[in-house]
Amino acid sequence: MTAHKIAVKLFATSNEIHGETFVPVFHHWIQNQAIADHMLIDVADYAHVPDGPGTVLVSHEANIYADREGGKLGLLYTRKQPVAGTFRDRLKQAIGATLNIASLLQRAPEFDGKLSFATGEILIRINDRLLAPNTSETFTAVKVDIEAVGRELLGDSVTVEHYASPLGVFEVAMKSSGAGDVQLLVDKLPVPANV
Numbered sequence: 001m002t003a004h005k006i007a008v009k010l011f012a013t014s015n016e017i018h019g020e021t022f023v024p025v026f027h028h029w030i031q032n033q034a035i036a037d038h039m040l041i042d043v044a045d046y047a048h049v050p051d052g053p054g055t056v057l058v059s060h061e062a063n064i065y066a067d068r069e070g071g072k073l074g075l076l077y078t079r080k081q082p083v084a085g086t087f088r089d090r091l092k093q094a095i096g097a098t099l100n101i102a103s104l105l106q107r108a109p110e111f112d113g114k115l116s117f118a119t120g121e122i123l124i125r126i127n128d129r130l131l132a133p134n135t136s137e138t139f140t141a142v143k144v145d146i147e148a149v150g151r152e153l154l155g156d157s158v159t160v161e162h163y164a165s166p167l168g169v170f171e172v173a174m175k176s177s178g179a180g181d182v183q184l185l186v187d188k189l190p191v192p193a194n195v
Contacts, residue, residue, distance in 0.1 A: 001087040001126075001131070001132065001138075001141050001142050001145070002087075002131055003087070003126045003128040003131040003132045004079060004081070004082040004083060004090055004128075005078070005079055005080065005126060005127040005128045006079045006090055006091060006094040006124065006125070006126055006127075007076060007077065007078040007079065007094070007123075007124070007125040007126075007127055008076070008077050008094045008095050008097075008098040008122060008123065008124055008125075009067075009074050009075065009076045009077075009098075009122070009123040009124075009125075010074060010075045010098060010099075010102050010117040010118065010119065010122060010182075011072055011073070011074045011117065011118050011121065012072075012073040012074060012075070012115060012116065012117055012118075013116045013117065013118050014073070014114070014115075014116075015068075015071075015072060015073045016114065017066075017073060017111065017114065017115050018047070019045065019046075019047025019054050019055050019066065019068070020045065020047055020055075021110055021111065022045075022054070022055035022057075022066040023043055023045050023055055024110060025105070025108050025110050025111075026040075026043040026055065026057040026064075027043055029057065029104075030042070030043070030057075034104065035059065035064075035097070035100070035101060035104070036100070037061065037097075038059040038060070038061045038062060038097075039059055039060040039061065040057060040058075040059045041058045041059055041060065042057075042058045043055065043056065043057055043058070044056045044058065047068075050068075051068055051069055051070060051071050052067070052068060052069075053065050053067050053069075054066045054067040054068050054073075060080075060081065061079065061080060061081045062077055062078055062079045062080055062081070062097065063077075063078045063080065064076070064077055064078075064101055065077075065078070066105075075098065075101060075102050075105065075117060077094060077097055077098040077101060078125075078127065079093075079094050079097075086145075087142060087145050088145040088148065088149060091124070091145060091146065091149050092149055092189060094124075095122065095124075095149065095153065095189060096186070096189045098122075099182055099185050099186045099189065100186055102117040102182045103182050103183050103186050105117075106182060106183075116182070117182050118179075119154070119176075119179035119180060119181070119182060119185055120175060120176055120177065120179040121173055121174070121175050122150075122173070122174045122175075123171060123172070123173055123174075124146060124171070124172050124173075124174060125169050125170060125171045126138070126142075126169060126170040127169050128169075128170075129169060132169075132170045133170065134163075134164055134165055134166065134168055134169060134170045134171070135164070135170075136162070136164065138170050139162040139164075139170075139172070142172075143160060143162075146160050146172060146174060147160055149189075150174045150176070152188070152189065153185055153188055153189050154174070154176035154179050154185075155176060157176050157177055158174060158175065158176045159174075159175050159176070160172050160173070160174050160175075161173045161175065
């Protein structure tokens with residue numbers, strides 16, 4: 001699998017955080033270039049759009065969303081630039097970056113400890129309909145890598161479920177009942193350097 005436009009999503013444990021709260025946090029991150037290996041550029045707020053993209057932190061390498069797709073607050077990391085290595089390496093980078101950003105958000109003083117992310121379900125998308133159409137063939141091509149990364153991260157109880165739809169991009173849910181705290185997972189899967 002040569003696709004590199006991998007997206008990873010974690011769901012917040014509560015929907016109580018308002019979208020505008022993310023704006024000053026993301027601006028502060030830009031000022032301090034707070035995310036390793038990412039050139040942070042701009043913030044766009046779409047909090048007025050129901051079930052929309054929410055607040056977007058734009059970087060050269062990826063877009064980071066505090067989104068409300070499906071009416072549920074989540075953190076969505078969408079990779080734009082290639083990362084060297086195999087598909088498994090690229091998947092680890094995207095998941096590791098998402099977990100790192102989730103950890104930074106959870107510790108941000110603006111949220112006063114009220115923002116946390118669940119790790120029992122991690123959505124993985126490939127935003128490339130040419131290289132990764134949403135078919136069973138694509139699932140077969142990436143399943144071994146997704147399961148291997150899932151076991152490394154979440155343990156042997158991990159399952160991978162494919163959401164096949166000709167209308168959507170390729171998407172799977174990696175689920176585990178034994179998932180741990182975001183910071184524990186960050187320590188298990190450190191972010192590989194972007195080459």
